[in-house]
Amino acid sequence: MTWENDLPTVTSKDGTVVGYDSKGSGPAIVLVAGATQYRAVDSTTPVMIDLLADRFTIINFDRRGRGESGDTGPYAVAREIDDIATLIDAAAGGKAGLFGMSSGAVLALEAAAALSEKVTGVVMYEPPVDPDQNSETSWQEHAEMAALAETGDAAGMMVKFVTGVGMPPEAVEGFQQSPAWADYEAVGLTLEHDYRIMAEATDGNRAPERWQRARMPVLVIDGDASFPFMKAGADWVAAALPNSTRRTLAGQSHEFDPKVLGSVLAEFFGR
Structure with missing residues (x-):
């Protein structure tokens, strides 16, 4: 420590x-x-x-x-x-x-x-x-996030995530313009981590x-x-x-x- x-x-x-x-x-x-x-x-x-x-x-x-x-x-x-x-x-x-x-x-x-x-x-x-949701879809979602992470597109990853969990387009736009956005965009690249965790956990549908x-x-x-x-x-x-x-x-x-x-x-x- x-x-x-x-x-x-x-x-x-x-x-x-x-x-x-x-x-x-x-x-x-x-x-x-x-x-x-x-x-x-x-x-x-x-x-x-x-x-x-x-x-x-x-x-x-x-x-x-x-x-x-x-x-x-x-x-x-x-x-x-x-x-x-x-x-x-x-x-x-x-x-x-x-x-x-x-x-x-x-x-x-x-x-x-x-x-x-x-x-x-x-x-x-x-x-x-x-x-x-089948395993193939989970791995595909991870691959899409991983591809964005490879290009350093933290903002794109965050938009994809919040859209995927149901945030309406107008709310997403407001979120991007809000003071909170910078703090969330800063961790956008880590979303690939969470998608990887979930894909591995459900691999093979079991x-x-x-x-x-x-x-x-x-x-x-x-x-x-x-x-x-x-x-x-x-x-x-x-x-x-x-x-x-x-x-x-x-x-x-x-x-x-x-x-x-x-x-x-x-x-x-x-x-």
Whole structure:
């Protein structure tokens, strides 16, 4: 663990510097962000952290290529798993629970399967798996993002992403003209990472056998006000795990209430 510009960092296995912050005391929980999410733009997660910090040590980090974290190519999911392992060892005393949001939930599960001796439990909020989308389509979507990343078209990648999740054209145009756009465009290239995570997770239209190594308790959550495919996706993921529990939160969408989800995390990790 080191400090750069008064902010804590760790150095991952491949030499990438990963920025993070830690708050609270007690059993550690590492938060794994979803697509486009990082500390400089995320106003929701800090509310949840404040609600949990009296009982847990909460470690919130910028995934590689975002915010205070560097990046080392070529990208591989294994490199992000190494980042999480380094954080668990350096900032959490060698053991931690994981909370993952959206595509970060799938990354958290991949990390749990690879680091089973370090991970005590996992909470997955809305892993964005669409069981009706075939593997070939997932890989094609990744290839399109990877091609844009090769040309450095971060803006094009962000537009493609927000359009794909249903943002209307007029809203996309307004987003590009807003003060927030620069901070999101800055992490546009990392969208290829998330598309790669999802393509690998659903390769061959089946859950990976490696997930069977995640034998710790795993809670898979969706919200009943979210995208229609999220429930089916959460069911699909939970059915593939050896020790999973499913839960649907009333009134919650993909943009969750941090007080509601914070209470769920406190119950799960406080057992």
